[in-house]
Amino acid sequence: MEFNKEKYKIYTWKNWMVLHWILNPGLAINELILGQRIPKISLEDKTSNKPRVERTFVPCPHCEKLHDGRTWATQNGTAFKNWFGLYCSNCGKIIPCIMNGFSFIILALTFPIWGWFRKILKENWLKKQPERYENINIELTPNPFDKKSWIKTGLSWGAFMFLTMSIGFPYFDGQEITLKTLLLGIIIWTIGGLGFGYTMKIFMNKTMNKKGKNTAANTVQN
Ligand SMILES: [Zn+2]
Structure with missing residues (x-):
């Protein structure tokens, strides 16, 4: 599939953020448990001055449709459970x-267990997909990192990581869970969650140039 490079910035594994998704072991949890996935290719419209979240597109290599990136949003119930890819x-x-x-290493090691069911699992998953996308309205999809929303989004992620890393893993691993480890976990994942939320807020709301931002600010002032 060819893309207009004048219009779009193309994100592939060579981009540091996508690379981070591949290299950060913690994200295997998001991928394997939550089914959160990142497309191999995504596009950012360089000609639009909207916040980045509104000018990010995911191309389908089969039918060449450019999907709005917000198609797979938490608010639409489609950000997760995408174990076999983005539908x-x-x-x-x-x-x-x-x-x-x-994820790759874990899946490879456990292949003898789940490999037998892969086809059935995938078929069942695929059958459930169409109805998940029936009532999606992109225009009504709120930005999870807008205004103060980033705090809630960041803290929800932090809470999930706390439950997984400070309670779930130690429990199954037979490690001791003490008041000290719990408190430490709360501190780490609160800071981690807020850091994540804030970084995403900056990233997702980024516009192409300052000129546009100033214009918007001026309009508000006037
Ligand atoms: Zn398609």
């Missing part, structure tokens, strides 16, 4: 995704 509601095929390195 294209236009052609019914799967948009290929990158895989976290540790």
Whole structure:
């Protein structure tokens, strides 16, 4: 699939953020447990001055439709459970995704267990997809990192990480869970969550140039 490079910035695994998704072992949790996935290719419209979240597109290599990135949003109930990839509601095929390195290792090691069921699991998953995308209205999809929303989004993520890393893993691993480890976990994941939320807020709301921002600010002032 060819893209207009004048219009779009193309994100592939060579981009540091996508690379981070591959290399950070913690993200294997998001991928394997939550089914959160990152497409192999995404596009950012350089000609629009909207916040980045509104000018990010995911191309389907099968039917070439450019999906609005917000199609797979928490608010639409489609950000997670995408274990087999991102479903294209236009052609019914799967948009290929990158895989976290540790997910890959875990999946490879456990293949003898789940490999037998892969086909059935995938078929069942695929059957459930169309209805998930039936009532999505992009214009009504709120930005999870808008205004103060980043605090809630960041803290929800932090809470999930706390439950997984400070309670879930130690429990199954037979490690001791003490008041000290719990408090330490709360501190780490509160800071981590807020840091994540704030970074995403800056990233997702970024516009192309300052001129546009100033214009918007001036309009508000006037
Ligand atoms: Zn498609």
